[in-house]
Amino acid sequence: MATELYDLTVPVFTRSLKALSGLLDKAVAHAGEAGAEALLSNRLIEDMHPLSKQVQIACDSAKLCVARLSGAEAPVNEDVETTIAELKARIAATLDFLASVPRTAIDGQEDREVVLKFPGGEWPFKGQAYVTGFALPNFFFHVTTAYGLLRQAGVPLGKRDFMGVPQ
């Protein structure tokens, strides 16, 4: 029993990133390609990140979590996406990276040292506490904020679109 670290990360991120890609599809279906792209600069307030950056950070949260736990080298992304198609490609590339990391590289890493560096200093974690106390809340923060920005812009979405489907 108990939950292996792989099951806590890769399938959770995969499901939600696919759902996030679907949210962008629904934005295009609702507003057209140009209309959806106009939403990418929307923010909840001026000192929060815009929709495009929420998608980029969601991708990086998943990518970096899996890289830190497994020791796999994460692909570098320059955050240059400015279109829906580019953001969907960023999500797809993140999904490819997640799929490339085997379960054996993640299971058992609960005590692995993970050190996050922030402008204000360093935040040391063990693998398990990093996942439950940082990576998952932070990941869902950005996916939810992306959903909220699209909802606020009138894209017809429901909770099932946010939850996605089991992987």
Add this chain to the structure above:
Amino acid sequence: MATELYDLTVPVFTRSLKALSGLLDKAVAHAGEAGAEALLSNRLIEDMHPLSKQVQIACDSAKLCVARLSGAEAPVNEDVETTIAELKARIAATLDFLASVPRTAIDGQEDREVVLKFPGGEWPFKGQAYVTGFALPNFFFHVTTAYGLLRQAGVPLGKRDFMGVPQ
């Protein structure tokens, strides 16, 4: 190794609900008691739940998850809170319930049958998939949306306020 179901739920919800209570404190510090209460009806868009309901659902997501996994009887809440003080009391009562459920009632329940009833039908889960595929994403959805509504209203909050502190 691996993560016990208790560690995936009670301390995660506890940390985040305490953080949510702190967000309401910061709203009062920023806008005064009456000013903060005026924000409770804020919504991202008219067909989404207002801030007060986001707090209530966050509480219920945690409460019902722990009740469903453990078999403990969850306290009934009527969603009648209309003030910051009442919402903080709701969070505190939820924290008390979470603290009342022992680890032994949750660990090992990964295969427990959990059936969610929706207007459109039933959604059957096993305990573990319910936690990682529904309860955690749904919980963070509502805490994040509460945070976003407060940020959009100008309450000075940062990511650390959302993340809270380890329990």
